[in-house]
Every structure is written in C-alpha cells, then in structure tokens.
Amino acid sequence: MPEFTGKERVQKLFKREPLDTMPCFSGQGAVVVQAIEKMGARFAKIHTDARLMAESAITSARLFGMDAVVIPYDMAVVAEAMGRGVSLYDGVDGVIYPTVPNKWKTLDEIDIPADYMSQGRLPMVDEAFKIIKEEAPDLAVGAWVLGPFTMAGQIMELDILLKGLKKKKDETAAFLAQVTRITIDLVKHYQELDVDFISVRDMGSGTDLLSPRMWKTLVGPNLKEVFDAITRVPSVNHICGSTDMIIEMMHECGADALSVDQKNTVAQTREKLGNDVLIFGNFDPYATLCQMEDQAEVEAVIKTCIDNGIDSVWPGCDIWPEVKQENMKTYVKTVREYGKNPSPAVGRI
Amino acid sequence: MSTQEEILTKLREAVVEYEEDDCADAAQEALDSGVDPMLAVMDGLAAGMEEVGVLFDTNEYFVPEVLMCADALYKGLDILRPHISMDSDAPKASVVIGSIQGDVHDIGKNLVKMMFDVAGWDVHDLGRDVPLESFVEKQLDVDSDVLAMSAMMTTTMMGMKKVIAMVKEKNPECLIMLGGAPVTRDVANLFGADGYAESAGNAVSEGIKMIGRLREYQKGEIQ
Numbered sequence: 001m002p003e004f005t006g007k008e009r010v011q012k013l014f015k016r017e018p019l020d021t022m023p024c025f026s027g028q029g030a031v032v033v034q035a036i037e038k039m040g041a042r043f044a045k046i047h048t049d050a051r052l053m054a055e056s057a058i059t060s061a062r063l064f065g066m067d068a069v070v071i072p073y074d075m076a077v078v079a080e081a082m083g084r085g086v087s088l089y090d091g092v093d094g095v096i097y098p099t100v101p102n103k104w105k106t107l108d109e110i111d112i113p114a115d116y117m118s119q120g121r122l123p124m125v126d127e128a129f130k131i132i133k134e135e136a137p138d139l140a141v142g143a144w145v146l147g148p149f150t151m152a153g154q155i156m157e158l159d160i161l162l163k164g165l166k167k168k169k170d171e172t173a174a175f176l177a178q179v180t181r182i183t184i185d186l187v188k189h190y191q192e193l194d195v196d197f198i199s200v201r202d203m204g205s206g207t208d209l210l211s212p213r214m215w216k217t218l219v220g221p222n223l224k225e226v227f228d229a230i231t232r233v234p235s236v237n238h239i240c241g242s243t244d245m246i247i248e249m250m251h252e253c254g255a256d257a258l259s260v261d262q263k264n265t266v267a268q269t270r271e272k273l274g275n276d277v278l279i280f281g282n283f284d285p286y287a288t289l290c291q292m293e294d295q296a297e298v299e300a301v302i303k304t305c306i307d308n309g310i311d312s313v314w315p316g317c318d319i320w321p322e323v324k325q326e327n328m329k330t331y332v333k334t335v336r337e338y339g340k341n342p343s344p345a346v347g348r349i
Numbered sequence: 350m351s352t353q354e355e356i357l358t359k360l361r362e363a364v365v366e367y368e369e370d371d372c373a374d375a376a377q378e379a380l381d382s383g384v385d386p387m388l389a390v391m392d393g394l395a396a397g398m399e400e401v402g403v404l405f406d407t408n409e410y411f412v413p414e415v416l417m418c419a420d421a422l423y424k425g426l427d428i429l430r431p432h433i434s435m436d437s438d439a440p441k442a443s444v445v446i447g448s449i450q451g452d453v454h455d456i457g458k459n460l461v462k463m464m465f466d467v468a469g470w471d472v473h474d475l476g477r478d479v480p481l482e483s484f485v486e487k488q489l490d491v492d493s494d495v496l497a498m499s500a501m502m503t504t505t506m507m508g509m510k511k512v513i514a515m516v517k518e519k520n521p522e523c524l525i526m527l528g529g530a531p532v533t534r535d536v537a538n539l540f541g542a543d544g545y546a547e548s549a550g551n552a553v554s555e556g557i558k559m560i561g562r563l564r565e566y567q568k569g570e571i572q
Contacts (some may be wrong), residue, residue: 028403044491096451096505099478103453159456165421211411245408286506308384322507 003349006067010140010196014234014256015311016278022312022339024332025068026197026236027236028302033095034325035059037162044090047074047098050127058130058136058203064328065336068140068196069132072125073318074098075104078186079154080110081120095321104156105172105321107164111154117189119292120239129193139199143190147202147239148180148222149210155179158204161262165214173218180222184229191232199236199259200226203317206241206263214286219247234278240317248272260314270309275344278311285315288331289323295330302334311343353384360393365400367417369424376425386432394422394429395467412456426466433469441470445487446497447475449512450506457528458499459535464499481508485515488523497526529570 004021013023035056036043044201046052057069060257079100080086089096104110113119132141146154152175177328181202190198205219227235237255239246241313243264250258257278260266266282273279288301305313313335351359356379363372374392379389400417404410410418444465448455455477465472473491475483488496496516501508513525 006494092450094507096508099451101453102477158454159416159459162456163416166413168416207408207411209412211408214411216414 005138005175006061007138007140007196009067013346014197014278016346017129018349020307020340020349021336022343023067024313024335024339025066025070025142025252026145026314026319027070027197028201028237028315029067029073029321030060030070030315031056031073031321032060032319032328033321034323035063036321037217038063043095044088044092045157047088048121048124050124051311053125053128054131054135055175058132058139061136061139066139066332068142069136070142070144071128071132072121072197075150075154076100076120077125078116078146078182079103081116081122083116083119084156086120088104089163099335100154103154105160107156107160107168107175107343110156110178112178116182117185127248128195129190132345133194140310141195142197142199143195144199144238145183145186145190145226147200147219148176148183148226150202150204151183152176152179162209165210165218167323176218176222177317178180181223183222183226187226187230191230195233196228197234197236197256198228199238200255201238201240203238203240206239206243207245208241209210212245215246216249220246220252220253222247223250223253238280244268251277257311257312263316266305266308266310270344275309278345280312280314281310281311282307282308282316283313285317286320289315289327290320292324292327296328299334302331303338306335306338306343309344311345350382351378353388354384356382356384357389357393357396360389361397361400362420364394364397364422365404367414367421367572369421372421372425372426376428377431380432386429389429390426390433390467394425398422398463415460416456419460422463422467441471442491442495443473443491444495444497445470445473445475445484445491445493448477449478449484449485449498449500449505449508450478450480451508452500453477455499458497461499461526463495463527465495466538469494470560481512484512487518488516489519491519493523495524495526497528499528538545 009019009023010025013018023042036046039055041052046056053071059069061069074097074206076086076098084100085102087099087101092144129141187198202219202223205215234256236257236259237253239250239261241259243299246321247269251273257280259280260281260282264282269279283301283305288298294299302313340348355374359375360372363375380386398418401410401415405415446458446462448458462472462474473487473493475487484496484498496511498512500509509527516523
C-alpha cells in the first residue's frame with residue numbers, strides 16, 4: 001500500500017518534505033494510446049472534448065500508476081484562441097498532434113484579440129480541469145504553458161522571430177514583452193483553477209537555437225516575470241534540448257523546480273546548483289519507452305537519471321503516446337523501487 | 350577594379366557577416382568583372398557558408414545568425430545562378446523536399462534545401478505539414494534522385510516510415526534523407542532511410558559539410 005496518494009506525494013515533493021518514494025509524474029504530455037484504446041476513442045478526438053481529454057488523462061495515469069495528470073496535450077491551444085487556427089488531422093490515422101496553420105508572418109501583422117481567453121479550446125480545457133479535479137482527487141493536477149519565447153514562435157513564424165532578435169531588436173523585444181504579459185495572464189488563470197503545479201515550457205529557447213547571451217537578455221528576464229507571477233502553486237521551469245550553458249540562468253528565474261532533457265549533463269548541473277534545488281528529468285521518452293526491447297535497458301536509463309541526482313524522473317519531452325506497455329511499467333516500477341532512497345533535495349520517511 | 354580573389358573574398362565575407370546588400374553587390378561585381386559565376390558560387394558563397402559552419406560548431410554563431418547568413422547567400426545566388434551555364438545534355442540532379450505532416454517547423458528543412466540550391470539541383474520544395482501521399486506522388490512524378498524529409502518532433506516522425514515504405518516499393522533507386530530533432534541514425538536505419546541529419550543544428554553542420562564536399566568534388570579532389 002502506498003504511504004501517500006499521488007497528489008500528496010507531488011505536493012510534498014515541491015515542499016521538499018520527506019516522502020515514501022520518488023514521485024512518478026511529468027509536466028509534459030503523458031497520454032498513452034493504451035488509455036485511448038481502452039476508452040474506445042481516437043487520438044484526434046481527445047483534443048477538442050473536455051470529457052475525452054479528462055478521461056484520457058486520468059486513464060493514462062491510472063493504467064501505469066502515475067502520480068499526476070497534465071493537460072492539454074498540444075501546443076496550439078493558445079495560438080488558436082488568438083485566431084491562428086488549428087489543424088486537428090481528424091482524418092489521419094495514428095498520432096499527430098494539432099498544429100497552428102496560420103502564424104503571423106511579420107511583427108506588424110500581430111493583433112492579439114483582447115478576449116482570447118474565452119476563445120477556441122481554452123474554455124474546454126478549463127472544463128477538463130474541473131472534471132479531473134472532481135473525478136480524480138487522489139491525483140495531482142498539472143497545468144502547463146509555453147514560455148514567452150516558445151509561445152511567440154507558435155503565433156508568428158519562427159525564422160522571422162529568430163532573425164528579428166538580431167535585425168529588429170527593439171520591436172522583437174516589445175513583442176516578447178507582450179507575449180510575456182499573456183503568459184502571466186494564463187498562469188494566473190491556472191492558479192485560480194487551483195492546479196497542483198504549473199510547468200512553464202520554453203522548449204524552443206535552448207542553446208540549440210539561441211546563444212546564452214541572447215537567452216540572458218531576451219528569454220531569462222521574461223521567464224523570471226512569469227515565475228514571479230506564480231505565487232500560489234509550485235512552478236517548474238522546463239527547457240528541452242541543450243541547457244548546460246544556461247542552467248544557472250534558468251535557476252535564477254525563480255521556479256520551484258527545473259526540468260531538463262537528456263541533453264543536459266545532470267551530474268554537472270547538480271554540482272553547479274547544489275543539493276537544495278529540485279531537478280527533474282532527464283530521459284529520452286521516445287528511445288526509452290517506445291524503442292527499447294530489453295527491460296534491463298529501460299531500468300538502466302531510469303536508474304542513471306536517479307544516480308545523476310534527479311529528484312523526480314521526468315521524460316525530457318512529451319511521452320510519445322505509442323509507448324510499449326512493458327516499458328512504461330518498468331519506468332514506473334524502477335522509479336518507485338530505486339527511488340526509495342533520498343534524492344539530493346528531498347528526504348525519505 | 351577588384352581582382353577575382355578580392356571579389357571572392359567579398360562574397361565570403363558578406364555571407365559570414367550576413368550583409369545581404371554587400372553580397373548582392375559582390376555578386377554583381379563578379380558578373381561585371383567576368384568571374385566564372387560557378388566559381389563565385391562555390392569559392393565565394395559556399396566557402397562563406399563553410400566558415401559559418403565552423404562558427405556554428407564552435408558556438409560563436411547560433412541559429413539566428415545562420416539564418417541571416419543564408420539570406421545573404423541567397424541574395425548572391427539569385428544574381429549568379431541565371432548565368433551559370435549548364436551542360437544541356439547532362440541530366441540535372443533533383444530533390445523533393447519538405448517537412449512531414451503534423452510538423453510546421455521548416456528551419457532545418459530550408460537549410461538543407463539551401464545546400465541543394467547551391468549545388469544547382471532542381472529543388473521541388475513541398476513546404477511544411479506535407480501529407481504523406483504528397484511526398485510519394487511528387488517523387489514518382491518528377492522521379493527525383495533524392496527525397497528529403499524533416500520532422501522536428503518525435504510525434505511526427507513516424508510518418509516518415511510510411512513514406513519511405515511507399516517510395517521504396519515503387520522506386521527503390523531513390524535515395525532518402527531524413528532530418529530533424531528526433532531523428533537518430535538508429536531511427537533512420539530502422540525506417541530504411543539512406544541518410545540523416547539529427548537536428549536543425551546538425552542540419553546546419555551537415556548541410557554545410559555537404560557543401561564543402563561539393564566544392565571538393567567540383568575541384569576534382571573527390572573522384
């Protein structure tokens with residue numbers, strides 16, 4: 001019998017209170033096809049219906065014993081609410097996430113509607129949160145938003161944005177400030193929904209794309225403003241891709257925890273930041289959960305994350321829904337068993 | 350009047366410093382001075398992009414700078430390309446390229462496309478969020494030597510496997526290149542592809558290295 005419910009375990013983790021074992025959850029998408037099949041639904045349908053979204057999240061968590069649910073699943077929700085449209089790929093078999101078909105092509109075109117919060121699927125997502133909270137009170141509920149830079153790349157063409165950082169510095173900085181205000185509105189809204197944690201995912205801002213200097217001036221300060229606005233629930237600063245060069249600056253943004261992917265050298269990150277900081281990550285979800293054939297390999301990946309100084313083993317990105325059932329079971333089982341020892345920032349009872 | 354070497358240096362520097370107007374001016378000067386336009390492309394523009402690749406690999410340049418260098422390169426290429434005499438008897442190599450359905454990212458794809466443009470290939474760019482069938486139809490229609498697909502996200506990568514199977518069944522001679530953040534050598538092998546570039550970053554490095562190889566080939570250093 002577990003000592004705590006998933007919700008309690010996650011809440012205690014963020015407070016850095018002693019736990020029975022390591023929580024197993026994610027701030028990224030964690031819906032799996034086994035849950036969707038069990039419901040008799042299709043992947044393309046779970047993004048537009050509050051009931052299907054809530055049920056698929058809860059069923060995914062329950063099937064494998066995860067501690068939390070996170071919705072929505074796609075990155076197009078806010079851009080759609082701003083009038084940029086959404087491609088749902090309804091007629092396509094298999095797993096394709098919704099995308100934004102009509103991004104703004106220049107800074108001059110950008111015209112964000114004042115009532116975006118009540119547009120598109122945003123109200124439906126609120127309804128899904130309500131259903132989850134009512135029907136799965138034992139699970140932690142996570143909300144997520146894109147960080148300002150990545151959100152900007154969702155509503156306007158990314159190459160124009162990237163070049164604008166160099167060519168039109170002032171205008172681009174003003175646009176990023178505008179998107180930051182929107183991100184703050186969103187995190188405040190999710191706080192009001194009383195979620196258990198908020199993950200801010202600025203996944204497009206790693207040093208695969210931007211220089212550390214650019215990150216320091218154009219990404220970090222905006223992220224700090226967002227985390228300053230999250231006052232009532234714990235927050236996670238997640239960036240995937242290369243983060244070794246910016247990890248200290250990520251920490252300075254003020255989130256309660258940092259989340260990184262497999263490109264981060266976590267053992268070094270732990271040395272740089274010390275044992276008081278909550279660090280989540282950092283396995284490759286596709287390689288580990290979808291491709292590996294040998295359970296010993298999956299187990300080794302999870303154990304390596306823990307050995308390197310992770311406080312909760314998070315996938316580096318969305319869990320690719322077409323996971324192998326056995327690999328998911330091994331992931332959760334290894335976290336529970338190998339995670340019985342204290343992690344650097346959190347003790348055990 | 351500048352010498353040939355000075356003009357080539359101007360082209361290289363304009364690409365490296367992402368000065369679009371300077372690149373266009375240097376390209377025009379190359380034409381006006383009688384510099385072989387193919388030489389101007391290869392030892393001017395492409396050589397400049399090779400330097401950009403080094404700056405990228407050493408973390409001096411990042412993607413915003415590389416994109417601007419590419420813009421400068423195209424300014425020069427647009428002026429020089431119409432003047433490159435092609436051997437009308439020789440078949441022109443061709444490529445069908447695009448980002449796979451479900452993927453609206455095209456930075457990596459466009460950088461790889463630049464490599465084919467520099468090489469003077471016939472490039473059939475299908476854009477992004479391209480339905481799987483469209484890749485197959487276009488490849489069979491133009492009988493391209495290469496089919497290049499990119500997927501920025503794991504979630505769109507699986508579509509590549511279907512396209513490869515469809516194309517290889519009907520046209521086994523077509524070389525297939527994959528690129529994008531989630532694509533590893535293992536994935537490329539598993540899907541039956543012939544080559545891969547791992548990420549937008551790697552597309553920059555790999556694409557530029559291919560330009561370097563092309564330059565060596567032009568000079569007869571590779572047989």
